[in-house]
Amino acid sequence: xxxxxxxxxxxxxxxxxxxxxxxxxxxxxxxxxxxxxxxxxxxxxxxxxxxxxxxxxxxxxxxxxxxxxxx
Numbered sequence: 001x002x003x004x005x006x007x008x009x010x011x012x013x014x015x016x017x018x019x020x021x022x023x024x025x026x027x028x029x030x031x032x033x034x035x036x037x038x039x040x041x042x043x044x045x046x047x048x049x050x051x052x053x054x055x056x057x058x059x060x061x062x063x064x065x066x067x068x069x070x071x
Contacts, residue, residue, distance in 0.1 A: 002028060003040045009058070010045040017043050 004024050012020075025039045048059040 001038050001040055002032070002034070003042065004028065005042045005044065007044045007046055009048055009051070
């Protein structure tokens with residue numbers, strides 16, 4: 001059984017998670033094979049104050065938005 005773990009900031013809706021679960025499951029099955037029922041997905045909603053990038057808390061880096069990595 002494959003397990004896909006998604007760590008992200010709090011704030012996504014249940015509908016967004018539902019759609020993401022479908023896309024990730026379909027993608028896994030298309031690329032790796034298997035049955036959709038065998039794919040497990042775990043969503044971990046994390047507060048920005050519990051996440052750091054480059055030694056700085058994301059709550060300081062992105063106080064009013066979701067983190068967006070620089071390009």
